[in-house]
Amino acid sequence: MTGPLYIAAYDTESPSCLEALRAIVPVHERHGVPATIYLVARMLDSQQAELVALLRDHPLFEIACHSYTHMLLHDADEFGKAGPPERYPAEIIDSKRRIEDAFGVAVRGFRPPVCSPEGLRIAPEALRLVAQAGYAYVSSIAWGPKWSLPAWLVRPFTYAEQGHPALWELPPCGWHENLLKGNNKVGAVRIGLFPPYMPETMPPGYVKTPEDEFAYNNRPFIDRAIAEAMPQVSLIWHPWSLHRFDPAMRMLEITFRYVRERGLAAGTFGQLQALIAGA
Template sequence: MATLLLGYDVEYATPDGTTAAFLERVVDVHTRWAAPLTLFLLGETLEQNVRAVQRAASSPLVSVAQHTYSHSLLRPLRIDTGTSVTTLEAGSPERIDEELRRTSTLIREHLGLDCAGLTAPYTYFRGLQGHPELLEVLRRNGIRYVRSDGRDARGYQPVPRTPPYWYDADGYPDILEIPTHGWHDCVVREDVLGWDDLDGYVGLVTAEIDRAVADDGLYSICAHDWSSIRGDPELTHVDRILSHARQRGMAIGTYGQVHEELRAARAAIA
């Protein structure tokens, strides 16, 4: 059965109520459709919104993972949009280690959960392939699935629907990559469509849903707290996307569920 994964990077670092409003609304919308979701929490954002995150995480539909502490990149990134080039530096492995440890500690202290998942800030071409030093940092911090593969060779998007894969070739067969697909919501809405074109964004996503249903595949969406609520405080676009997925008979899950299912399948074969 085709499966939709909808993961939100909760990363807005200004304490002005944006994240709290998003969390309340996103849980309401997903509850309407009995649709699981994953919150990838930035440590700084969690510290500023503890009660709002606790309320959201109390929903049985919500799965929690992390997004580093301060949005420090795991890999350097060169973004070539075709009209401009931006270069971003990465944190050192030592800094990444500290950020992952600090955020997992916050999740444990405030939510009572062990953190097994991570969205890498920005995502990269081919994820963490060829970077065993970073995979070692992840494993040392208990990360067993990562969403880091989400850009093309230019460091831009859209990207194809690459299936999940294990980091066997890098010596880390216990870490699963679950790539993002198509466009990140903030990238396409800011660079291509414009923030006001909600119909355009919904049309783009529902077309990807239709393709995933046609080939019985997985469609993994990267969205964000601040961008989801920008220009659409009621999250009508999320409601429309979930409605379309349900109408097409699509399963809706969490990244943690996919990790557990693939881990169990691999263990059974072994």
């Protein structure tokens, strides 16, 4: 493998994500770029036929789990409080089964709602259920220190220290792009760290164009992942937010062209897990 594996991934979490996916899928098909779709299982309760028609048996897309209802599995600073633990099995185990039944494939990955700077190390009960459910990996470190953004580049590791040596953590990096654009009203005031981790990723205000999004988030992280010989580079994207900001998905076009230009292989989180676990 030459350089980091580039992984496109989508936290797909609300009904408006369906229309967004209809714009996203053709860009992937045009470029032959795979992606991991982290799906909130509740979307299947209202949009199963549409999601299955779009994604089932599609050779480019891995379907993974983003909980059942997007209930938080740990406190998340000012972004919310953990839900009741008696509901964790539904969020972690029933969601997996629900997605597997709809798509006819094994679900191997889990991304918890909102994530944290320490991943599921801060949520031992959730971690235990994730391991019990048979997930091969979680992707749950998506914040920098003290709940800052962007999230730093973090190498994959296993949760052996917590008693789950076969369970991998595969972190994404960069901005939650919705916060970079002001598409959420929460948390924007104190989000940056000073001094910044990467000054080139701190725009003077919310980004206004797909080109700016690429320049302040995607390109610097791809470049740094190459420079640091990271195994992976994956940005934090939400279909609803991408679509609201950039309905033509120009940012995807620019990013996929750049990935090719830098000579990176593209794959899914599931493929990354198989690569490093088998190494």
